[in-house]
Amino acid sequence: MIKETIKLAIQAIFRNAMRSILTVLGIVIGVAAVITMMTVGQGSSDQVTADVEKLGTNVLIVIPGGGQMGPGNTSVAAAFELRDVDAIIDQLTSVRTAAPFNQTSLNAVYGQQDTRTSVVGTDGQYLEVVDWPIVLGRSFLATEESAGRAVCIVGETVRQNLFGNTDPIGETIRLKNVSCDIVGLLEAKGASSFGTDQDDVVLMPVKAFQRRVVGSSDVSMIYVAASDGVSTDRTLVDIEVLMRERRRIGDGEEDDFQVRDMKQLASMLTGVTNVLTGLLSSVAAVSLLVGGIGIMNIMLVSVTERTREIGIRLAVGATANQVLLQFLVEAIVLSMIGGVVGILFGLALAAVASNLMSIPFSPDPAIVVLALLFSAAVGVIFGFFPARRAARLNPIDALRHQ
Amino acid sequence: MTVDIPVIALINVTKTYGSGEAEVNAMDGVDLTVKAGEFVALMGPSGSGKSTAMNMIGCLDSPTSGDYLFNGVHVGSLDPDQRALLRRNYLGFVFQGFNLLPRTSALDNVELPLIYKGLSAAERRAQALDALEKVGLKGREHHDPSELSGGQQQRVAIARALVGSPEVILADEPTGNLDTKRSLEIMELLRALNETDGITIIMVTHEDEMAAFAHRVIWMVDGKVDRSGTPHSVLTPERQQA
Structure with a gap:
């Protein structure tokens, strides 16, 4: 059933490809920004440590x-x-x-x-x-x-x-x-x-x-x-x-x-870098929030637009929970696609930036996994409200819609 | 057999919309039974409550008062999920406006109820192809509704209704959007399902010609059952009075 639901969600997303792209753009930019900041920040920390070691740790x-x-x-x-x-x-x-x-x-x-x-x-x-x-x-x-x-x-x-x-x-x-x-x-x-x-x-x-x-x-x-x-x-x-x-x-x-x-100096410097990285990343994280609201907005539009479809599904025997799940999964799949694209985009950007700043390119797998989980969470949080609205529709009203 | 227990039994059912002065009794003490294997046409002027009765029978709506028994089970005591299961396993719907999912192939449309039944992809496909063949759409499985004529779309909808092997198919003005030739074809199809598969059919219609396919016509007026009998007896002489 869950496999079916994911398949359905992907179909629904591709049926409205242009809209889906615009919807996930917020998530893509948010995730890409966070990944770029974190990766470049990590790279410059590594660079500082390497510099200090070159200077002589004694x-x-x-x-x-x-x-x-x-x-x-x-x-x-x-x-x-x-x-x-x-x-x-x-x-x-x-x-x-x-x-x-x-x-x-x-x-x-x-x-x-x-x-x-x-x-x-x-x-x-x-x-x-x-x-x-x-x-x-x-x-x-x-x-x-x-x-x-x-x-x-x-x-x-x-x-x-x-x-x-x-x-x-x-x-x-x-x-x-x-x-x-x-x-x-x-x-x-x-x-x-x-x-x-x-x-x-x-x-x-x-x-x-x-x-x-x-x-x-x-x-x-x-x-x-x-x-x-x-x-x-x-x-x-x-x-x-x-x-x-x-x-x-x-x-x-x-x-x-x-x-x-110099070790103290190094930790002081990396400390500064880390604070800056954290600061910039949290600014970037705000855009993830905005991206999430974008997803909620589009999902709400989608629920309204597909009211009749929901009515049909309820008439042929879907339970409210199945409808809820369908829209929730759709939001999650949408935001995770955004997450994956954002990660790829962010890593590419970080690689270019690292090259320009001549610092090491240090992608952190933990940050990548975290970004993916975070985008899934955005899907759950911002998808829930529209999904619940869909699930609570009255089948007769839904069938009569427009 | 189940002759003693009717599939559908509405007992003194009322349905009230609105409240106070705006109160409307869409159904006002309806008593109605349908036996297994029957082909019943529900008729009456606009606002007579036949659509409300249809929604009630389809477990899409619940009575304000009175009882609805499906195979002897009190539908009023079921929660929404149980009603969904009842629709999934015992009922099939055919609507005037076809209500197919747009940009979705005929095959996928017919498979829809089976997804909720939890069938595997292979089983769904096999059963959906069977149903499409039965309604005469073999070879059109991969067409979108927009690529099919009205009559063909309604056939897809009928295939979707019968794919779950329902006991009852509820058809709400199934020929309302079709010309006479297509309408008669659809009626033949419903009659065949009734006669060969033993599926009980309840149909709302405005057209005498279509009602003539039914075993029995139930004539509603002002939220009440006015009279019931063979198409001939209900539809001919006293029609003008209604």
């Missing part, structure tokens, strides 16, 4: 400021100094190396060329910490670092913007009022998880940066690489203890700095 960053920011917390934590970096390297065995990191945004000028870029004051250790090779030229010399010579290492984007494909080594660029000799070119890295271009950067020795660019001896951030075979958790605690001591924070007082490892 990397930690130390930044000034407490955990709580906002109204009521007005004290500004002091920045670090170069001595703090030295102390971290010299005193902690769990630390392989560390580097200061100061950053500002400046125009870099070469001849007629001019480009806004990120200027970073650091030292050669930074490239060790983040594992970033130099493809042309060399890193800073120890003498350049200690003397604060105005030399710099440029990223691929800066090179392209100022020099095109020519060799930039030995050329001089101007940053603000500082003339800076290029000694090295960094390997191209591409976009970060944030979508920023990591190659749009100029590195210079931190002392030169402090003295000639910003005019202060502050260090705003410290990059730390944990020793091989040492857990980042232990390194994190070591740094925390050392920095509390150096910054004279008494027992029971809160830290005025934070140590973060």
Whole structure:
């Protein structure tokens, strides 16, 4: 009987093919939107995790400021100094190396060329910490670092913007009022998880940066690489203890700095991605609801239009429940067809989007099954009311209809 | 045989529509019995209650008061599902407007009652083909109603009515939409079903010519049975009085 009912439903749906297509369009769009959002969201989460792993899971960053920011917390934590970096390297065995990191945004000028870029004051250790090779030229010399010579290492984007494909080594660029000799070119890295271009950067020795660019001896951030075979958790605690001591924070007082490892950063970033994915998906889910109402609307029209048919069925011996089932199954089949088409459409869209955003295409079978069940549920919920109306028709009135 | 118990027995049945001043007694104390194997024509002027009586007999409507016994069973005490089962297993309907499902082949139309009986696809097909052959539509099984003439459509409807092997076929003005030649063919078909298959037939009609095929004519006036007898005795002399 149920097999018959499904067959009947499919016949009824195809008898009104055009109308059926328009009816399920809402479901198709809703399901496709949800599937696309979820799949792309999953893909970008995977991408963030992969990026962070590439960066090195043993990397930690130390930044000034407490955990709580906002109204009521007005004290500004002091920045670090170069001595703090030295102390971290010299005193902690769990630390392989560390580097200061100061950053500002400046125009870099070469001849007629001019480009806004990120200027970073650091030292050669930074490239060790983040594992970033130099493809042309060399890193800073120890003498350049200690003397604060105005030399710099440029990223691929800066090179392209100022020099095109020519060799930039030995050329001089101007940053603000500082003339800076290029000694090295960094390997191209591409976009970060944030979508920023990591190659749009100029590195210079931190002392030169402090003295000639910003005019202060502050260090705003410290990059730390944990020793091989040492857990980042232990390194994190070591740094925390050392920095509390150096910054004279008494027992029971809160830290005025934070140590973060990349795993935390990764989970924070994927957290953001997940919230966004959830948000967009729920917006998409609203369109599923609208699609469901569309199905209800058309089923109600269909019941009215087929009143006579219902009368005939009742006259030849269909029970009210059989009529109810027929219309319910029709609504469910209709919305599930919409669901399947929506899933295919959504996966295709997600594949294209993933390709364009160069993130991995990660379809989740659970989401696909969920979408299918959800569209069936839409059919049940929005099909029930019209089906019940059909089942409650009085056979004589139904037969006399129009 | 079941001579003692009539297939259909309406006992003092009334049917009232509306209430207060708008109250209309469509049936006003109707007593009516039909024996198994009879061919009865239900006649009378418009508004005489014959269609209401037909719906009542078809278990499509229930009496306001009085009793309806089908094979001795009180139909009034049945719930809607039981009435549906009664229609499914004992009754067949033929309507004036044919009432076939549009855009559905003759075969599928005839199979419809068998779907609700829960027969397998193969059984349904075999029985429906039999029924279509019986009404003379062999070879037209896959035509849509729109591709068939009125007479042929009514034959499909008759095949649908008889495919479930009913005891009673209820025909509500079966020739009302047909010309005389087709009407007579349909009547011959009904008579054959009555005589060879022993199916009881109750038919509402306006036409004396068609009523002449029946064994008995029941003449209704103002919601009451006025007189009943052979077509000849009911339809000839006193007709003018009605």
